[in-house]
Amino acid sequence: MVPMEGSGGINEILERKKGRIGALNIRVDKTVPAGIAVQRRICNENCMFVKELGIACHEDNSYRGPGTAISNQEILQMVIKIHESAPMPINIHIAGDGEPTLFEEELVNLTESLRKLDFIRMIKITTNGTRLSHGAQPLAKRLKTAGIDEINVSVHSLDPMGFKEVTGIDALHVVIEGIEAAIVAGIKTSVNCLVREETFKELKSYIELSARFGIRVKFFGFLDESGRNQEYADGLLQRMRDTLMQMADAHAEYTKPYGGVLFQIENAIIDLKDLRINNCPVMDCKARDICLEGCRYHARLSPTGILQPCGVRTDNLIDMKNAKVSNKEILEKLIDGGKILESEVKWVRV
């Protein structure tokens, strides 16, 4: 198996992070098939991370909007209009409040269409990994052919029983097969894991997974929407940071595109995303205290065609289905949501 990451160590990953700066990052929520009413999350897992505290798969704070899901063609037209408004490279992250690989044909078709746009720099998917090895021609291979560059696979436990407890399904082996299928297909692959108390007991397994497959393991902290458990979640993240610091052969902190620390432990690479570091340029934002790490990075396109320049605010939504929305309005709201810097758009306005 060819190592996809890590051969160049943490410096290689730091270089790649620099490549994400200077582009507009859009997260496309393609988790509801076109024409279907957008209601509850559609997923084949039902994650409960900390039963005692009731910390479950969160609603992600994204605004979804009322109505039915837009088609791939509409998504494409909206992405083109966003680019007309802010003519800069665009990175697409297909993810959302649900599982995007459950509707394979639409996902492959959307990827193919986006790939044909010359301003698209990178296309990435976040998935639970249960469908990647699915099919006579594995879905991972089809996605690679369609134009996917990167895949994040969420794996919140590497113990089969622990995995079942978190997700509600006995599928760890299938997810590992999915990771292998993505690597064999030649897709840059990484694993996402939310830090829980149990993660400390499984830390060795995550380090081994990273070294074995040559992939990066990304640890995230919880963002507790109720606010009641945030101290607990931040404490876990800090403890994980301290633990990794003691184990690491080398480490590097980074602040852009958002904050974290990369740790090299022998041949493994662990990336601790630190949502406590908010580097969004909108310093007077009233939602700063409840801002998610992902909000700072991506503007979001909902399944109903609403563009949300950051993930928690709803005071600057743009209904992209409305033909009267001007390019100027889109650009100004993207700046107001911290997704484009004034300095980056000066040349756009000339």
Ligand code: SF4
């Ligand atoms: S503008 Fe958005 S991304 Fe920036 S601090 Fe406010 S909520 Fe966070």
